[in-house]
Amino acid sequence: MPEPIEVDVARRGADSIDREVFGTRAGFILAAVGSAVGLGNMWRFPYVASEGGGAAFVVLYIGLTLVIGIPIMLAEFAAGRRGRLSPIGAIRKVGGSKWLPMGFMYVLSGILILSYYSVIAGWTIRYAIEAMLSGFPADPVAHFDAISTGLPAIVYHLAFMAATIGIVMVGVEKGIEKASMVLMPALFFILLGLACWAATLDGASEGYAFYLRPSMDELLDLDVFSNAAGQAFFSLSLGMGAMLTFASYLSKHENLAREATIISFADFGVAFIAGLVVFPVIAALGLQDQVGESAMGALFISLPGAFEAMGTAGRVVGILFFLALMVGAITSAISLLEVVVSSMIDEFKLARKTAAIIAGSVITVIGIFPATNLDILGVMDAVAGEFFLVLGALGIAILVGWVMENPAEELLDGASPAFSKAVPVVLFFLRWVVPAILLLVVWNKAGGALAAIQALGGGS
Numbered sequence: 001m002p003e004p005i006e007v008d009v010a011r012r013g014a015d016s017i018d019r020e021v022f023g024t025r026a027g028f029i030l031a032a033v034g035s036a037v038g039l040g041n042m043w044r045f046p047y048v049a050s051e052g053g054g055a056a057f058v059v060l061y062i063g064l065t066l067v068i069g070i071p072i073m074l075a076e077f078a079a080g081r082r083g084r085l086s087p088i089g090a091i092r093k094v095g096g097s098k099w100l101p102m103g104f105m106y107v108l109s110g111i112l113i114l115s116y117y118s119v120i121a122g123w124t125i126r127y128a129i130e131a132m133l134s135g136f137p138a139d140p141v142a143h144f145d146a147i148s149t150g151l152p153a154i155v156y157h158l159a160f161m162a163a164t165i166g167i168v169m170v171g172v173e174k175g176i177e178k179a180s181m182v183l184m185p186a187l188f189f190i191l192l193g194l195a196c197w198a199a200t201l202d203g204a205s206e207g208y209a210f211y212l213r214p215s216m217d218e219l220l221d222l223d224v225f226s227n228a229a230g231q232a233f234f235s236l237s238l239g240m241g242a243m244l245t246f247a248s249y250l251s252k253h254e255n256l257a258r259e260a261t262i263i264s265f266a267d268f269g270v271a272f273i274a275g276l277v278v279f280p281v282i283a284a285l286g287l288q289d290q291v292g293e294s295a296m297g298a299l300f301i302s303l304p305g306a307f308e309a310m311g312t313a314g315r316v317v318g319i320l321f322f323l324a325l326m327v328g329a330i331t332s333a334i335s336l337l338e339v340v341v342s343s344m345i346d347e348f349k350l351a352r353k354t355a356a357i358i359a360g361s362v363i364t365v366i367g368i369f370p371a372t373n374l375d376i377l378g379v380m381d382a383v384a385g386e387f388f389l390v391l392g393a394l395g396i397a398i399l400v401g402w403v404m405e406n407p408a409e410e411l412l413d414g415a416s417p418a419f420s421k422a423v424p425v426v427l428f429f430l431r432w433v434v435p436a437i438l439l440l441v442v443w444n445k446a447g448g449a450l451a452a453i454q455a456l457g458g459g460s
C-alpha cells in the first residue's frame, strides 16, 4: 500500500514539493460540493428558472448538467491533477504558453464574480442577523431597496470578504476542508427541513405545478436553453478553474468520475430542493409578480415577506434559511478566492497569507461598485458570471479534448473498471458534443453580455 503523499512528491518535482493536499477524500468532496452549492442554487436558480418558464428550464438544466456539466468537470479535474498547479500554471503545463490567456481569464473571472457575489452574500448576512435581533421587515420591498445598495451593502460586503479571506489564509486542509465538513451537512439538513415545511403551505401545489410541469415550446427556446447552460456552469462552479484548482490538491488515487458524479448530483439536489422551498412559498403568498419584476431581489423580497407573515414559526424558519444561505455562500466564495490566491502563490511565489490579503483587498474594493448600483451588479453577472464561464468551459473542453497529452491516462488513474470503459465516451463528448453545444451558447451569451453593457451605458 503506497503512501499517497510520497507518490505525489515523486511525481510533482522539486519546485512544488510542499504543495498542500486534501487530508481526506470526504474533505475534497465536501469542499467541492461547498464550492458548487451556494447562492447559485438558492438565489440564482429559482429566479432564472422563473424567468425561463419554470419546469422547461429545470428539464434542460438536468440534461445539460449530465451531458456537458459532468464532462467539463472531469476536464477540469484532469487538467488540475495533471498540472498540479493553479489554473495559470496548470493550463500552461497542459497546453503550452498559447493557452495562457485562458488562465488569465479564469483569474479575472474569479475576481469579478467574487466581487459581486460578496455583495449578495452580504445581504444574506444582514437578513440573518436582523431576523435574529428584530425579525423580518413588514415591508420587504422597501427594506430591500434600503439595504441592497450604498453604505449598508458595503459594510456587509466588507464583513463577508473578511470572513472569506480569513478562511483562505488558513489554508486548504485546516481552513477550507474543516469549514466545509461542518458547514455543508448543516446546510443540507436545514434546507431539507424547510422543504418539508413548505409542503404544508396552502397553495403549495400551485408552486409545484409551475416548477415541475414543462411546456413544450419553451423546451425549444434558445434563450431558455442558454440560460440553463449558463446556470449549470455557475452552479457547478465550472468554467473558471475552481474545480481545476481543487483537483490540483488531489492525489492520483482519487476516482475522478465518481467524485464528479457525486458533486454534480449533490449540487443539483440542493438546487432542486431549494426550488421545493422557494416556489411553494412564492405561490402560497401570491408573490409571482414581484418575483418576475425584480429578479435580482426575488429571494430577498419574497421569502422575508413570507417569513414575516407567518409569525414566530416564520421567524425561526427564516433565520435557519438565511443561515444556510450564508453557509453556502461562504464555502463558494472560498473557492472563488482560492483560484486567485493559488495562482498568486504559484506564479509569484507569495506566501499564502500575503496572497490572500492582497487578492482579497483588490476584490473587496472592486465589490464597492456593484454594492452601489444593482445595474452594475447585473452587468458583472452577465459578463463574468455567464459569458466568461461558458467561454471558459468551451476552452477547457478543447484543451483537454484536443490538446492535452493523453487525457485518457489522467482520467483512468484511480478510475473504477466501469468508468474506465466510459472514458472514450467522455473524450468523445469533450471533443465534439460539448464544443458544438457550447459554441451556440457562447454566441447567445456574448449577445447577452453586450446588451447588458449597452443598457448600462445608455440607460442610466
Ligand code: TRP
Residues within 6 Å of the ligand: 035, 036, 037, 038, 039, 040, 041, 113, 233, 234, 235, 236, 237, 238, 239, 240, 242, 332, 333, 335, 336, 389
Ligand atoms: N457555484 C457557486 C454557487 O452556486 C458559485 C461559485 C463558486 C462559482 N465558485 C465558482 C461560480 C466558480 C462559477 C465559477 O453559488
